[in-house]
Amino acid sequence: MSKTLTRQIDGPAAAPHPPERAAAHIITFGCQMNEADSEKMAGILQSEGYRLAPVPEEADVILINTCSIRAKAEQKVFSLAGRLKRLKKRRPGLLLVMAGCLAQRWGEALLEKDAGLDVVIGTGRMAQLPSLLRAVRETGRPAVDVQEEWAGNHSASPLREGRLKAWINITFGCDNYCAYCVVPFVRGREWSRGPDGIVGEAKALAREGYREITLLGQNVNSYGAGLEPRTCFPDLLRALDADSGIARIRFTTSHPKDFSVGLIETIRDLPSVCEAVHLPLQAGGDEVLRLMNRRYTYDDYRRTYEKIRETVPGVAVTTDIIVGFPGETAREYDRTLRALEDLRFDGIFSFRYSPREGTKAWNMDDDVPEAEKARRLMEVQELQREITVEKNRELIGRRVEVLVEGVSRKDASRLTGRTRSNKIVHFAGPDALVGELHGVRISEAGFVSLRGDPVRPGSGRESGGGR
Ligand code: SF4
Numbered sequence: 001m002s003k004t005l006t007r008q009i010d011g012p013a014a015a016p017h018p019p020e021r022a023a024a025h026i027i028t029f030g031c032q033m034n035e036a037d038s039e040k041m042a043g044i045l046q047s048e049g050y051r052l053a054p055v056p057e058e059a060d061v062i063l064i065n066t067c068s069i070r071a072k073a074e075q076k077v078f079s080l081a082g083r084l085k086r087l088k089k090r091r092p093g094l095l096l097v098m099a100g101c102l103a104q105r106w107g108e109a110l111l112e113k114d115a116g117l118d119v120v121i122g123t124g125r126m127a128q129l130p131s132l133l134r135a136v137r138e139t140g141r142p143a144v145d146v147q148e149e150w151a152g153n154h155s156a157s158p159l160r161e162g163r164l165k166a167w168i169n170i171t172f173g174c175d176n177y178c179a180y181c182v183v184p185f186v187r188g189r190e191w192s193r194g195p196d197g198i199v200g201e202a203k204a205l206a207r208e209g210y211r212e213i214t215l216l217g218q219n220v221n222s223y224g225a226g227l228e229p230r231t232c233f234p235d236l237l238r239a240l241d242a243d244s245g246i247a248r249i250r251f252t253t254s255h256p257k258d259f260s261v262g263l264i265e266t267i268r269d270l271p272s273v274c275e276a277v278h279l280p281l282q283a284g285g286d287e288v289l290r291l292m293n294r295r296y297t298y299d300d301y302r303r304t305y306e307k308i309r310e311t312v313p314g315v316a317v318t319t320d321i322i323v324g325f326p327g328e329t330a331r332e333y334d335r336t337l338r339a340l341e342d343l344r345f346d347g348i349f350s351f352r353y354s355p356r357e358g359t360k361a362w363n364m365d366d367d368v369p370e371a372e373k374a375r376r377l378m379e380v381q382e383l384q385r386e387i388t389v390e391k392n393r394e395l396i397g398r399r400v401e402v403l404v405e406g407v408s409r410k411d412a413s414r415l416t417g418r419t420r421s422n423k424i425v426h427f428a429g430p431d432a433l434v435g436e437l438h439g440v441r442i443s444e445a446g447f448v449s450l451r452g453d454p455v456r457p458g459s460g461r462e463s464g465g466g467r
Pocket residue numbers: 174175176177178181182183184218219255
């Protein structure tokens with residue numbers, strides 16, 4: 001998945017660095033963490049006098065914020081870099097920056113790829129971006145900074161793409177070392193931001209008119225480890241619910257081994273915390289889960305899952321599934337299919353396993369043939385498609401609260417927004433509702449979205465009932 005920050009912004013008066021009216025274009029691959037990082041880097045560039053260019057052809061700096069989670073994501077980045085190198089030949093002075101997980105993983109070795117890169121910057125070094133660009137302009141030589149040490153926060157505020165919804169990082173890095181995952185190697189050991197800074201950021205967003213925040217971390221459930229005074233993720237949610245003034249709070253990602261009963265009850269009890277949980281299962285068979293180093297069994301997972309469903313009315317639960325992990329026999333794979341039928345998630349993100357160098361699984365025998373991985377992936381997706389449609393249809397006739405985000409891109413006569421359970425809803429209504437929480441009665445449901453009719457203004461939870 002790639003996404004481009006395309007909003008045009010005005011820069012301050014020209015300065016020697018960057019060149020007068022210089023423009024930057026940012027291309028983002030990967031997860032929400034990367035999207036949040038891109039907004040930070042856009043803010044840093046703006047504070048340095050850059051404006052954002054809507055297309056690469058108009059930019060003086062092109063920054064690719066990369067993902068390394070799958071081989072395919074890396075291939076996409078390298079093919080894009082090749083195209084941009086050709087653009088560079090036509091635009092002398094254009095600087096190419098590679099940031100994010102792939103940059104962190106490859107470091108200086110990226111320069112040997114002959115991709116025309118000028119700056120390679122690691123995931124914790126964003127604050128150094130201006131000085132690296134300056135160094136390149138002054139010396140004409142590429143600059144690399146992929147130190148593991150966190151470079152601190154830049155004083156610039158993120159240049160957020162949306163005006164209603166914002167991401168807030170609460171933890172960085174990961175200590176879990178799942179056998180397939182490069183994140184602990186590219187984002188380092190886990191640490192948590194102090195709660196005061198997080199609540200302060202949320203309050204500032206509420207004052208600016210933001211209605212929804214998503215708390216981000218590789219494993220938000222272990223938030224607070226190592227902080228003094230002691231705190232935990234439910235404490236943070238309580239502080240945000242009480243003090244931030246934000247209408248809706250979401251969070252991602254969770255690790256099933258750390259998803260406590262206390263957290264489940266906190267979701268139930270706090271009005272601003274949305275009933276949407278993303279709880280990656282990855283596989284349904286215990287042997288594969290063990291090989292993946294997930295540190296739970298399927299039964300452990302199911303107990304947590306059922307507790308969430310029982311405790312939080314109207315909750316939607318989504319998950320991640322990897323097929324074709326080393327050692328995934330036909331029998332183990334069948335357990336994943338049975339798990340999907342058994343648990344009936346609202347939605348899944350599914351992937352085929354691809355080996356990543358440096359991970360524990362890199363040394364395992366990648367013994368599921370690619371064609372079989374593709375077949376399994378398709379089967380998983382087809383099964384889940386039916387389940388998702390059925391789950392969505394359960395909402396027909398029900399009244400849901402929608403945060404109205406704008407006019408539908410596909411149908412300009414309709415508004416679009418999301419339920420508290422994070423489902424997309426289209427309905428007819430006046431533009432004045434954009435930014436509001438509004439009630440909608442669901443009349444149609446498909447795989448990707450729901451349709452409905454506006455009813456009286458929204459007031460909180462969907463409750464799974466027909467209110
Ligand atoms: S919890 Fe596992 S999958 Fe998630 S970031 Fe950490 S190591 Fe990767």
